[in-house]
Amino acid sequence: MKILTIVRQVPDAESSLRVSDETHTVSSSQLVMDTMDEYGVEQALRLREAGTDIEVIALAVGPDKNVDVLRSSLALGADRAVHVKTDLALDPIALSKVIAKLATAEGIDLIFCGGRQADWDSEALGGAIAERLHWPQLTWTTELNFTDGKLSGRHDIDDGSQAFTLSLPAVVTTQQGLNEPRFPTLPNIMKAKKKELRVDSLEQYGVSPMVQLVKVELQARARQRNMLSEEDPAAIAAKLVDVLRNEAKVLA
Amino acid sequence: MILVVASYAKGHLSKSTYELVAAARQLGSEGALTLLILGSEVDDVAAEATHISDQVLVADYPAFAKYSAETWSEAVATIASQGNASVVLIAASRAGREYSPRVAVRLEAPLLEDVVSLTTDGTATTAQRYSFLARATETIKAQAPVVVVTVKPGAFPPVTPAETSSEEYEVDLAITPSRVATSDQRSEESSRVSLTDADVVVAGGRGLGSAEAFEALVLPLAEALGAAVGATRAVVDAGWRPYAEQVGQTGKTVQPKVYLAVGISGATQHLSGMNKSRTVIAINKDSEAPIFEVADYGVVGDVAKILPALIEAVRG
Numbered sequence A: 001m002k003i004l005t006i007v008r009q010v011p012d013a014e015s016s017l018r019v020s021d022e023t024h025t026v027s028s029s030q031l032v033m034d035t036m037d038e039y040g041v042e043q044a045l046r047l048r049e050a051g052t053d054i055e056v057i058a059l060a061v062g063p064d065k066n067v068d069v070l071r072s073s074l075a076l077g078a079d080r081a082v083h084v085k086t087d088l089a090l091d092p093i094a095l096s097k098v099i100a101k102l103a104t105a106e107g108i109d110l111i112f113c114g115g116r117q118a119d120w121d122s123e124a125l126g127g128a129i130a131e132r133l134h135w136p137q138l139t140w141t142t143e144l145n146f147t148d149g150k151l152s153g154r155h156d157i158d159d160g161s162q163a164f165t166l167s168l169p170a171v172v173t174t175q176q177g178l179n180e181p182r183f184p185t186l187p188n189i190m191k192a193k194k195k196e197l198r199v200d201s202l203e204q205y206g207v208s209p210m211v212q213l214v215k216v217e218l219q220a221r222a223r224q225r226n227m228l229s230e231e232d233p234a235a236i237a238a239k240l241v242d243v244l245r246n247e248a249k250v251l252a
Numbered sequence B: 001m002i003l004v005v006a007s008y009a010k011g012h013l014s015k016s017t018y019e020l021v022a023a024a025r026q027l028g029s030e031g032a033l034t035l036l037i038l039g040s041e042v043d044d045v046a047a048e049a050t051h052i053s054d055q056v057l058v059a060d061y062p063a064f065a066k067y068s069a070e071t072w073s074e075a076v077a078t079i080a081s082q083g084n085a086s087v088v089l090i091a092a093s094r095a096g097r098e099y100s101p102r103v104a105v106r107l108e109a110p111l112l113e114d115v116v117s118l119t120t121d122g123t124a125t126t127a128q129r130y131s132f133l134a135r136a137t138e139t140i141k142a143q144a145p146v147v148v149v150t151v152k153p154g155a156f157p158p159v160t161p162a163e164t165s166s167e168e169y170e171v172d173l174a175i176t177p178s179r180v181a182t183s184d185q186r187s188e189e190s191s192r193v194s195l196t197d198a199d200v201v202v203a204g205g206r207g208l209g210s211a212e213a214f215e216a217l218v219l220p221l222a223e224a225l226g227a228a229v230g231a232t233r234a235v236v237d238a239g240w241r242p243y244a245e246q247v248g249q250t251g252k253t254v255q256p257k258v259y260l261a262v263g264i265s266g267a268t269q270h271l272s273g274m275n276k277s278r279t280v281i282a283i284n285k286d287s288e289a290p291i292f293e294v295a296d297y298g299v300v301g302d303v304a305k306i307l308p309a310l311i312e313a314v315r316g
């Protein structure tokens, strides 16, 4: 069985962002693997370690720097990696075409993908890949078991959660709570250097963006940042009530 | 036509459906505004829908008693192609965001996801949305025979229903059953006030210290303010509060008039769910807590001391 796990490189959540007005790209000095994708890599490794004969392949589609998240995936334990190189900003629907083509060529049975990408704030990639492959999908998964060729577990829905079962092939989107991702060990980082990291070009896939990015602005919502310095809780409470009543007008 | 997929619950159209229609009306005269109802025994919902649309399509099948991404996307894409839809609008609920990409792929259409504004110049559709954990606002544009759009709840003012009513039509569909079997649904109704619709949200974090303290301090304050209760992931993971109350990247997005954050550090993943709130008030004992950077009013202090005083003051 073959598992494909999508890894994306995004700004660290706590790092500061910069925008290029010419290219409309947002950058940060600290790029990391999207946390959502770490759960996918971890889950793939756990399935392999549970004894099934599984090959874990990590895939990144993006600029040169993406090689870092692939090296990390290999250091964590992925068997090999594929980098589809491009500087184009592909939207999830366009990107899903690349991933589906690769999954078909590789004979993939199960795909992990982050539930909500920390750069796009999108939840669309998993469903788009699944539809391209005519596979079922499972989103916002918090518990996943694999027995007798079937996946089961729980996932979150609009106002709660649900148990599920489905057969492979399938796309599963991950989120916090699914597992506790491991850290790479030094020997594994060394071993990773010998693992296969194939580089494809986007041209091989014949995919171009479907959505055009026109402008990006960083949030500059000016906050008042008034710090209330009264010592007495009752005085603070009175001031807050004044704000609620007279400024925000949410209190009669 | 402009195809709007209705969301509803308990026999009534959801507020988000009225908002979708408002977004659709902004697109002007792109053709009849068609509301699609997928469901089982949805007569009441369909009747309600005739007051906010130019026509209503009803696909009433037992198989639609329960939402699934596969059946919903197949039905919506089929109806959109049959009706030559130029735009398909879907609410950006978790379900809507789950099945809309499948609709886009089926129609080979661009997807404008979770948008907060929407315009067209007759050829291209332009929208704004938030990205980078809601730290950026991006403007995106798509030009195609059909575009799929999901609309962020709360971004558009809901339309007012007309006295007159439009026509209802039954649609015939071949439904392929979903391959995902679901069971044991646990719905977590939280406070009386809906988190996403509330004017005021009182949200608590790990700084409350315990489930008991959360109940003793956050709930009465929310009650006194007529506010909804929110929580951080840390609090939900600790089992103090239900997941339905979680605000943030992996929870709900809220945009109330007032967001009161108590004992919350202000991690980016949490901020992404609340940083569009109109007024933010934060109470935290650590003056360096990042939540203060997005606060209009900050109180450096102990929740155990401030909240009882605040509850008393609000009760008057």
Ligand SMILES: Cc1cc2nc3c(=O)[nH]c(=O)nc-3n(C[C@H](O)[C@H](O)[C@H](O)COP(=O)(O)OP(=O)(O)OC[C@H]3O[C@@H](n4cnc5c(N)ncnc54)[C@H](O)[C@@H]3O)c2cc1C
Pocket: A035, A036, A175, A176, B204, B205, B206, B207, B208, B231, B232, B233, B234, B235, B246, B247, B248, B249, B250, B251, B252, B262, B263, B264, B265, B266, B267, B268, B269, B270, B273, B283, B284, B285, B286, B289, B301, B302, B303, B304
């Ligand atoms: C992929 C991913 C997704 C995530 N999604 C979400 C999400 O959707 N929502 C979310 O909330 N988090 C999310 N998180 C987690 C997030 O990173 C933080 O860990 C979490 O928000 C912290 O919750 P907290 O503020 O309650 O706890 P803490 O960070 O522990 O903060 C507690 C705060 O309380 C203050 N405090 C302590 N005692 C008192 C007192 N007596 N009086 C006043 N203040 C006090 C402390 O100073 C501190 O600032 C996500 C993380 C990841 C990696």
Ligand SMILES: Nc1ncnc2c1ncn2[C@@H]1O[C@H](COP(=O)(O)O)[C@@H](O)[C@H]1O
Pocket: A158, A159, B005, B006, B007, B008, B009, B038, B039, B040, B064, B065, B066, B067, B093, B095, B096
């Ligand atoms: N019981 C139901 N019957 C039909 N459609 C539903 C039902 N529940 C939810 N939906 C649809 O699923 C999507 C998300 O709905 P909800 O999760 O209820 O907000 C919307 O498009 C609804 O129309």
